[in-house]
Amino acid sequence: MPFPRGRHPQAVLRRAVFLIGYVVRHKWYLLLEHRRFNLPWQAVLAHDLDKFWPDYLWLWIMHDEVEQADRLHESRAPHKWAWWSDAREPSGYQPMSDEARREMLADWLASQRMQGDRGYAQRVVATYHAHREAIGLHPRTRAWVEEQLRAF
Secondary structure (H helix, E strand, O other): OOOOOOOOOHHHHHHHHHHHHHHHHHHHHHHHOOOOOOOOHHHHHHHOOOOOOHHHHHOOOHHHHHHHHHHHHHHHHOHHHHHEEEOOOOOOEEOOEEEEEEEEHHHHHHHHOOOOOOOOOHHHHHHHOOOHHHOOOOHHHHHHHHHHHOOO
């Protein structure tokens, strides 16, 4: 079934069902990955909860502005590298907190695992290297991320 686009009532309802199902499924896969990075289960429960805030739902479900809603999520979720943007830093980014960077990698793994269990960690590594220059990270955070990816 293709992603429901448009503003007609059926598409709005299908997007709502899709989003709820996606977030619940993603949380399940994040739960499967949380031990790898020693994430507290509370972080798993709180992960992506802002996707149920009215402003996100309004953009994503009612207005079919998925990309704008996702940019909003990236700007307010500490496990997203965009949240750590800081023009005052030479690299343009603050170092991520330990919990945020562990949650970020668990998030990447969970997202890839949703697409299939076989080789999902290698897909994370390949995706990171394909988009390395576009992923804004502080040099210390980048060094930590790349060290973790080498272990995959």
